[in-house]
Amino acid sequence: MVVDQKKAEHRLPSQERLNHEKVHVIACGAIAREILAISDQHGLHHIDLQCLPAIWHAYPQKIVPGLEDALRSARARGFERIFFAYADCGTGGDLDRLCEREGIARIAGPHCYSFFSGNDVFKAKTDEDLLSFFLTDFLARQFDAFVIEPLGLDRYPQLKDIYFGNYRKLVYLSQEADESLQAKAKAAADYLGLEYEYRFTGYGDLTRSLRSL
Template identity: 60%
Template sequence: MKRVNSEKVQIIACGAIAREILAVRDANGLDHIDLECLPAIWHVYPEKIAPALREKIAAARAAGYGRIFIGYAECGTQGQIDKICEEEGIERIAGPHCYAFFTGTEKFLAECETEFTAFYLTDLITRQFEAFVIEPLKLDKHPELRDMVFGNYTKIVYLAQTEDKALQDKAKWAADYLGLDYEYRFTGYGDLDPALKALG
């Protein structure tokens, strides 16, 4: 085991928010923060997340990191991430999922009371819509599944972290592909920004 460096922080995060973490880190000169990611596609297989987090935490401690932070919300792990955080004495970003902390968790939860037929996109999911939505659900091979899966949704809401015209066009295309209305909301980095600044 290396000597503990109390100033160094290891963030262990979902690959779906890697760009955003690095953007906040670099914009604020948080050079003491290092990032280690698990595959973003594991949102489709949340049972893989907790065991891999335990391995990454053990590796970070062995590498001498004085502080570890989990860049995951609850993310469908049925309480497993919170259990790990409690056992290991480390923190995670607050919220049930990335849609919430990008919007601002309190605001998102309030909106959910009346917006339960919305399907949300972020920059990453928009960019990788085929890999995250179309291919796992086999909509490319079985288009008849579209209405079965998305028949109870009424709109796509694109929660944008960056103002990118190409991504806005892609999100509108995704809404058209699924036969849903489209709404654009710029969130920026939401609660992620203050959470990382607090590691300074």
């Protein structure tokens, strides 16, 4: 039996039909602000954004199970075009295996530091950045909640040397040229006892990934 696709779509409930026409982007909450900014700048109004907890940045073992749940829910609501706004993000290849099983694309790269820099640029600086700790705009804003507290440094400050003793510099990869964020990033470097380096990246490869949708 041949099904007329347009007639089939018109038989869907109105919201489900609307979902059928959009791209559902399941994203790390740590890059939600950037995705919304890119969508506004480039008129990507077909993107339907769902964010998973940003704190999973510190607990990457939660990412793939969370994406599996979000994927099932999105498909149940009629979304057929789905994209994962995640890099590997510490999943050790588990995210790629999920993408292969389910036929889902993701942002290329090992983590957000890489795709914000531009994956090729980040790779070229591997040797130079070997002993670097990275911040993005999100982490500059949320340094206490996403670095100090998860590592227990607020309770056990003596752990700072154990965690960061082998680093030499803090590199702030900036998406927006914001002096207040630069001041926060510099304060984070001072707190950790690291040299400070500022690099403006903009949105890097994230823009290309979203525009390709």
